[in-house]
Amino acid sequence: MARFSEANLKTAxxxxxxxPRPKSALIPLLHLAQEQDGYVAEDAMEHIAExxxxxxxxxxxxxxxxxxxxxxxxxxxxxxxCTNISCMLLGGEELLHHLEDRLxxxxxxxxxxxxxxxxxxxxxxxxxEAPCLxxxxxxxxxxxxxDADQLLEDLxxxxxxxxxxxxxTLARVRQHIPADRRAGNAIPGQCxxxxxxxxxxxxxxxxx
Amino acid sequence: xxxxxARPIVTRRFGLxxxxxxxxxxxxxxxxxxxxxxGKTPDQVQEEVKAASLLGRGGAGFPAGVKWGFCPxxxxxxxxxxxxxxxxxxTYKDRLLMERDPHQLIEGVLxxxxxxxxxxxxxxxRGEMAxxxxxxxxxxxxxxxxxxxxKNILGSDYSxxxxxxxxAGAYIVGEETALIESLEGNRGMxxxxxxxxxxxxxxxxxxxVVNNVETxxxxxxxxxxxxxxxxxxxxxxxxxxxxxxxSGHVKNPGVYEVEFGVTTFRDLxxxxxxxxxxxxxxxxxxxxxxxxxxxxxxxxxxxxxxxxGAVGQAGSMxxxxxxxxxxxxxxxxxxxxxxxxxxxxxSCGKCTPCREGTSWLEKILRRILDGQGRxxxxxxxxxxxxxxxxxLSWPPRQTTICPLGQSxxxxxxxxxxxxxxxxxxYIGAPVEVTVxxxxxxxxPVTAEAAGV
Numbered sequence: 001m002a003r004f005s006e007a008n009l010k011t012a013x014x015x016x017x018x019x020p021r022p023k024s025a026l027i028p029l030l031h032l033a034q035e036q037d038g039y040v041a042e043d044a045m046e047h048i049a050e051x052x053x054x055x056x057x058x059x060x061x062x063x064x065x066x067x068x069x070x071x072x073x074x075x076x077x078x079x080x081x082c083t084n085i086s087c088m089l090l091g092g093e094e095l096l097h098h099l100e101d102r103l104x105x106x107x108x109x110x111x112x113x114x115x116x117x118x119x120x121x122x123x124x125x126x127x128x129e130a131p132c133l134x135x136x137x138x139x140x141x142x143x144x145x146x147d148a149d150q151l152l153e154d155l156x157x158x159x160x161x162x163x164x165x166x167x168x169t170l171a172r173v174r175q176h177i178p179a180d181r182r183a184g185n186a187i188p189g190q191c192x193x194x195x196x197x198x199x200x201x202x203x204x205x206x207x208x
Numbered sequence: 209x210x211x212x213x214a215r216p217i218v219t220r221r222f223g224l225x226x227x228x229x230x231x232x233x234x235x236x237x238x239x240x241x242x243x244x245x246x247g248k249t250p251d252q253v254q255e256e257v258k259a260a261s262l263l264g265r266g267g268a269g270f271p272a273g274v275k276w277g278f279c280p281x282x283x284x285x286x287x288x289x290x291x292x293x294x295x296x297x298x299t300y301k302d303r304l305l306m307e308r309d310p311h312q313l314i315e316g317v318l319x320x321x322x323x324x325x326x327x328x329x330x331x332x333x334r335g336e337m338a339x340x341x342x343x344x345x346x347x348x349x350x351x352x353x354x355x356x357x358x359k360n361i362l363g364s365d366y367s368x369x370x371x372x373x374x375x376a377g378a379y380i381v382g383e384e385t386a387l388i389e390s391l392e393g394n395r396g397m398x399x400x401x402x403x404x405x406x407x408x409x410x411x412x413x414x415x416x417v418v419n420n421v422e423t424x425x426x427x428x429x430x431x432x433x434x435x436x437x438x439x440x441x442x443x444x445x446x447x448x449x450x451x452x453x454x455s456g457h458v459k460n461p462g463v464y465e466v467e468f469g470v471t472t473f474r475d476l477x478x479x480x481x482x483x484x485x486x487x488x489x490x491x492x493x494x495x496x497x498x499x500x501x502x503x504x505x506x507x508x509x510x511x512x513x514x515x516x517g518a519v520g521q522a523g524s525m526x527x528x529x530x531x532x533x534x535x536x537x538x539x540x541x542x543x544x545x546x547x548x549x550x551x552x553x554x555s556c557g558k559c560t561p562c563r564e565g566t567s568w569l570e571k572i573l574r575r576i577l578d579g580q581g582r583x584x585x586x587x588x589x590x591x592x593x594x595x596x597x598x599x600l601s602w603p604p605r606q607t608t609i610c611p612l613g614q615s616x617x618x619x620x621x622x623x624x625x626x627x628x629x630x631x632x633x634y635i636g637a638p639v640e641v642t643v644x645x646x647x648x649x650x651x652p653v654t655a656e657a658a659g660v
Contacts, residue, residue, distance in 0.1 A: 200250055
């Protein structure tokens, strides 16, 4: 597995069709690849390159810039602990160290059973709920060491499956544009003045 | 003291559990602003927004109506890009707006696109915000079905697609030209300005307006109630309301929508309805008034109004509306290090002063904290900072393509100017060698006993 499955290929085609230029779909497609395999595999990048008409190196170039794309398998649950200023002031580092102790790994690595990857991350926009963390990008607020222990236990036992999907799945709701409601892509160089602008200008001119 | 009872604008549906649904949105006055806009010409809508003097809520604080006017006339297609890549440390408002009231944002996008004549709009949401992406996707789907987006909106000749797009973890993408690069499928590195001002050469080298989530979320209210009523709120130079995230050592950390320009920092930090004072009634050491890039403020700045001009004159900025409060127990060196580490990690690597400078600063601060600081290190910090942003003045001077590099210098300058003795205490302290024993328990050993 690594190239897109048939169902994902359909989704990929739909995503590409929404952009005036196919390369714009690169990041959403990399997310789709990560959703399929849990990480971005090399074959997936080659497939994406074919789909959007660039070289695999260009896909890698984009992929490697962004922190969320993992090019090697990570744990089923990616735990991102914020240690930036607001969280640091209220115990973010201590929380990270607590999780390192509990999991027996350093931040940046994965437990041997492939269950958890722990990361020390930058601000995740929950500053008033410090210290906070995300599990596969789902928030946990004002986390005490006890909360963290409970969280690990729940995740191991599969009790959070309804709120926390496996690593790779981001939004569980996708945008769908109904064919009869589509306005269409604005392809550069092929567009004229929008009709409502022309109409408004004409009526203003008429009034004057 | 000016804790006003002005009614909230952008957060007015935050109390509702279902404020994110189309049904509730329409039942509470939703899409009335769009209808009002469609009853006007695009120019009239632009005029209305200009009259409201709505300042951009992203960080730079530039008037939105004026920004729209920078698109060169007669050049088509134009695009609207929504900047929902909120990642400035301490900043926490756009995510709430996207999660709790996504239709308000979409309505704002539709109004702005109508006014500037955009042929397509892209809504760029930060990668880490899964719930925001779900809520906005759901809202877009509902709005398409109901005829608010797409072909012939509400039966008019106005048609536009709004495409949801999301990032993958890169602070720099919040810079508008980097956002455009990212939206084109590239590494999110900023473009040189000039010539790549988005209004002239933006997405696909076409005229592009990039607006912040909170800015756009104000438009439905302005169009529905009029610029005059909007102007009654706030101060002359900063109209309306603004969302502030008050975090750190306060009793009630929270995101508060307050009247712009009238409310003061003291209100925000100490008023019972807002921050409620410092935890444990300790003393205030310092606070960051506008996100990690802003120079710190202290006790003497508490009575400044939340108004960009006044804050700018006092040597800092309101920036992204992030107020981080540090009490007297805070280690200034450590706080500075953590902020600088952020910029070092997030530097995209394009410009030398930023790429080399920020990581150098981070290393120096780290070794000071580790007890390995050299006597010349404090001056070295200032020297490196001065090379990134000559003169360390405010507003800062820039040696790089975008402001990220210089943003690492205010935390250092703030900490060194005010708390230099804390740096010197670290540097002057005898070196402690630590020996790991079990897990993360360290037993400090004196240099003498360790035989060093």
